[in-house]
Amino acid sequence: MKKRIIIFVAVLITLCLTVFGVLERKDLKSESTEASIIKAIALNTTFEEKVTKESNIETTIGSIFKKDSIKVKPEIFEDFIYDVGPRFAPMKKSAIEKATxxxxxxxxxxxxxxxxxxxxxxxIIENERQTPKRAISYTKTFTDAQLKLIQSFDYTSHFNIRVEYLEKNSVGKLEHKFNSPHITIVPEKQTEYVNGKDELKKYLRENSREARIKANVDPMKLQPAKLYFTVTKEGNIENVKLDRTSNYPLVDKTMIELIKNLPGNWKPAENAKGNKMNQEQVVTFGLMGC
Incomplete structure (x- = not known):
């Protein structure tokens, strides 16, 4: 009888110790999880306190903090204006006439x-698209058809020269490669903003800032935009038109008005004979793109 009692007590003690151990591990795990969450919340609070002063835009974060939100500074796009100039890489008409x-x-x-x-x-590129007007060769030297095609180019003509070739890699194996520059034919002396391109970009960037904030521009929705205009031989701005939208009508409208009411003057473009002529310019803004 005593032996049975001793065995029963031993089993009971073992069960108690096992249950206690399991509960202790759960408590430790719970405390660890709680500590991690508290630490994460603390880090989040520190970040929130830092940026709350800068913005009132709320963004939801993480599944753990579904009910929490942080303040993020609105993107102002300091490099919003990427370039002002010819549509593609410029090449003088006098140079294209000599190309062979x-x-x-x-x-x-x-x-x-x-x-x-x-x-x-x-x-040849027209209206931002490649056309059937093209000529092909299989050596570095152009064919008569290619020479005839490039001789037909005029100022503001756009074209693409696509080269597909084999190139040796670092281990001497031939790899298929291609190069495809896009080019715009420009006058011998291009039109020039009297205050300089940097000042022009600064003017457009700073004066479009308010519209970008008001439109609450989202980087994920912003698109590369192209705004065309012509500087006439008298130095005036004409034919202002938006070719590609930034996906924000207010921003597009603001950019058009800024170009139309641009302060300062333009020096007209000149051809090889020194005669003043019109030249098309393009403002590239929004998201970086083609």
Whole structure:
């Protein structure tokens, strides 16, 4: 009888110790989780206190903090204006008239890596799209058809020269590559804003700031925009038009008005004979893009 009692007591003690151990581990795990959450909340609070002074825009964060929110500073896009100038990389008309091969478009460094040319295609671009007006060759030297095509280019003509070739990689194996620069034909002396391009970009950036804040611009929804205008041979601005929207009508409208009412003067473009002429300019703004 005593033996049975001793065994029963031993089993009971073992069960009690087991239950106590399990409960203790749960408590420790709970305390650890709670401590992690408290630490996370503390870190979040520190960040929130820092940025709350800068903005009133709320953004939900994390699944743990579904009911919490932090304040984020609105994006003002200090580099909102990317460039003002020709649509693509500029090339003078006098230079294009002398072009006879790929060497007139690419640097020695670009050419020396080419092991074998697959083809070279010159493609005219109109209304932001490649056209069927094109000519192809299979060597660095242009064909008669390609020469005839580039001789037809006028000021503000746009074209793409696509080169597909083989290049040796670091282990000597040939890899298929391509290069595809886009080019705009420009006058020998391009139009120029008297206060300089940097001042022009600064003017557009600073004076569009309020509209960007008011429109609550979201970086994920912003699109690359193109605003075209012509500087006439008299130095006036005409034909202001938006080719691509930034996805924010208020911002687009503001940019159009800023160009139309731009302070300061423009020096007109000149051709090879020194005659003043019109030149198209493009303001690239919004999200960086083509």
């Amino acid at each position: 091969s790929l060497e007139d478009f690419f640097t020695w460094e670009e050419l020396r890596v080419i092991s074998e040319i697959k083809f070279i295609e010159i493609i």
